[in-house]
Amino acid sequence: MVKIEKPTLLLDESKVKRNISRMVQKANRCGVRLRPHFKTHQSATIGEWFRAQGITSITVSSVDMALYFAHHGWDDITIAFPVNWLEIAKLNHLAQTIRLHLLVESVETGQFLAAQLHHPASIWLKIDTGYGRTGIPWTEKQKIIEVANAVAAASHLTLTGLLTHAGHAYGPTNKAQATDLYHETVTRLQSARDSLAYPGLLLSLGDTPTCTLAETLTGIDEIRPGNFVFYDYMQAYHGVCTPDDIAIALACPIVARHPERQQLLIYGGAIHLSKEHLTLPNGHFHFGALALPTESGWSDPIPNAYVSRLSQEHGQVQADPAFIEQCKIGDWLLVLPIHSCLTANLRQAYLTLTSEVIPMAGIL
């Protein structure tokens, strides 16, 4: 068993590799390219586990993350974030050295890249298929045409396709709902594409709930899920994965007991887990599920036990009296995080169950 002194993000390597394998197999079976989003793990080491399973193209969420993975040998990278004009120098460096894919959703940004990017790049039109965060609304056919034309006017920019993120898939869901949402999203992307006269445009979408649950992935060319590498308690709570699929957990020392109110205090707070939470049917916040260490990793989630409040370093655990009784100061517990991307980003390193430290990119 690993040695824990302070909040430590444990990683079950076998679960990570199993999660990767399943998504690779599904993409292969469906005949779509898997371009996994590496923002979840942000680690060159874990990137190699993807490469070992045949992955050659990736997605990142920032220019600096692209630079990090380019430095670690990835040469086909999509920055799935609207082009930030203020980082044009770094974008020029990347476009000169790797096959760089950028997202464009405005005529201004198309014209900016035409004038300021001096090397070839692949451009995807960012389409909003209903999430409402950013992108050209799929119904705005005239704007889609104008942005496409602004891109196509520049000889060094290749209009590759249309891309969306169905972030509204991160709600309560099941196979039927996910399949319906998948088909709705694909239909909207196809409709947006149909408004354009450019031949051969590809379609890319990707979120973990949809890519995990949808029965088949037809009608598109590329998927970009990221969270599936670890999953998390949010995904398990919503039925996207099983708790056993969750591949990271924060080990937290028990520092105080309050059995009179069925509570423990753990060393593990907002700077370790993030403030992401579920809201339970009774209105209470849920900042993570609890598990116990085992010889081979960690147990199933403890029924009725959860992190009920967080401050900077303090985590308050609510649980049944029998569980509180068996927990002693000086022991440690595991918290299955609500949102693995944010938890990993806060910790910047993983500890495997065989006590190897896996570094991350650093603060990006």
Next chain:
Amino acid sequence: MVKIEKPTLLLDESKVKRNISRMVQKANRCGVRLRPHFKTHQSATIGEWFRAQGITSITVSSVDMALYFAHHGWDDITIAFPVNWLEIAKLNHLAQTIRLHLLVESVETGQFLAAQLHHPASIWLKIDTGYGRTGIPWTEKQKIIEVANAVAAASHLTLTGLLTHAGHAYGPTNKAQATDLYHETVTRLQSARDSLAYPGLLLSLGDTPTCTLAETLTGIDEIRPGNFVFYDYMQAYHGVCTPDDIAIALACPIVARHPERQQLLIYGGAIHLSKEHLTLPNGHFHFGALALPTESGWSDPIPNAYVSRLSQEHGQVQADPAFIEQCKIGDWLLVLPIHSCLTANLRQAYLTLTSEVIPMAGIL
């Protein structure tokens, strides 16, 4: 003006020094020791600004933070967190090298330190005066006596006093409410002390709302506020400080515009600001206020403009049409963070308005 490429945490050094000065003056005027909590800034450089104003003793929230500041010349440190048994080796190192203050709230931990800590330490009983997070409830006189006796039984442990954190002060407040809460907290701490036969026990409390707003700080010996060094929009929203007192702001590039729904998309998300938020009267979440860069720093908050949604790197800004109209892709805005402690922790560095980089402790 500073040069911004990506989300960058700006720090107004003059505001920080003014915030420090005001709290130092108030503590001096009230005759209490100011032992500021350094978890907010986590920076040796900013620590020196406190030292220059006469501060010699500090509070931190973790053993590693104590090691960091001890390394930077601080020799009187309170770790304001229940003793984590699993870090006893580091605690022994600290107790051997500095004047170390620890919090004890259980007989078990008192006995643990009696047996496992091999150097002198100052012990504070952690009292819960109503926050309900941790500590011995102030009404539990018998338990207070038992824990005090467990500490006093060890010759190398000095029972110094009783300490509380009135975290429930972080609600809507004003001078009268804060003064009332202050007096209630002091009365409860004194009542807890009165149950003990040990002479000369000190009282320590401290949170930014109370220490800022309470008219005078009587009846106690020490205050430990931390957030006041920067304040934040949460404190301004609740009337604890003015917006002009907020000393840090996250500079965020504008990457997309959605005037049809009065929105902008900025590069600045949950990994930059944290997911801490206010809930507005209409039920909407508020993840930060907006300001514009000026020659000397940043403007007052823009009325009706706020960060309304966050994902990992995306920030969605909601604002009036006239403000949206003047914001262009490639410009940058400032976000006044909801919770400066969590935002600073995520960034791990500050950029002053004269373009100096101020490092932080690193991931602790």
